[in-house]
Amino acid sequence: MIIDLRSDTVTKPTPGMLDAMFSAVVGDDVLGEDPTITALENKLATMFGKEAGLFCPSGTMTNQIAVKVHTQPGEEIIMHKLSHVYYYEGGGIMMNSGASVCLLEGDRGRITAQDVLDHINADDIHRPPTVMVEVENTMNKGGGAVYDNDNLAEISQICHTHGLKFHLDGARIFNALTVTGQKTEDCGKLFDSISICLSKGLGAPVGSVLIGKRDFITKARRVRKVFGGGMRQAGYLAAAGIYALDNHVERLKEDHLKAQQLSNVLETLPWVEKVYECHTNIVLFCVKAPYTAISVVKKLEEAGLYGIDFDKKTVRLVTHLDVTDDMLIEAINILKKF
């Protein structure tokens, strides 16, 4: 048995999802004629109280489009130094938008309202104008850490007061909402734009949706075409997204429970130095010397448990839709026998 906990992106479409995909009504979306894509865009926009949405091939694209629309070359974005949009998107902020970044520290990848306030550049010709703030919820590099809603509300207020755009990388926003219980409409109110991944915990094969005001999405649609992300009969993929929203949101708590169980076991193991408090479906732990993250990942892999080394000492395991109860039991056995 192989238990693949490298990422929640490794899931395969379920039979129900495949049925939904096969029966999708499609058209040429670049011409605005794919009813399934339009339905998905409207569904997510409505859920979060936004005016419009844009279906894209990846979360990298939705994030990069948001940066492109919200900034002009030379302007600055405040974010955590480990945020996906900066750390994992190949320098796209600079390459696509020519924007500057102000990189903050912060507990498990989360920034605070005070820190944002302290880093807004004054109107001074020496400094790049601050125009945007970006947060990630849940925070991947922080081990699926969830933001405190009050802190987000404060940052949102600061952005409003200072005329800054506020973007949420919500690749795993439904994991966060599962924990905080915040309603999607209340979450939507805090941000100018939100990127939501369908291919992470929601279990769709491809796709992310960017949502925001209508004029923002109109500009975003133009940028998507320039970035090469205009797709034709991609309603087959959007159908998987709609199915995921209808069937795979409620069950995210099962992934969180499984991650918590793994975390509890790891706490008891002598070769584990530290386990980060488990918030959602991501488990992060540090290994004791002489082990390294790479050596542990390799040894676990030989036993059939796949994870990834996050840095020299840290291993990441992610639970998801395709992890059965039997797989969890076996994963725990493998960890205990290590």
Ligand SMILES: *Cc1c(COP(=O)(O)O)cnc(C)c1O
């Ligand atoms: C996965 C992910 C993305 C987008 O990744 P793609 O692989 O481009 O879809 C963006 N932000 C976070 C936090 C992610 O985990």
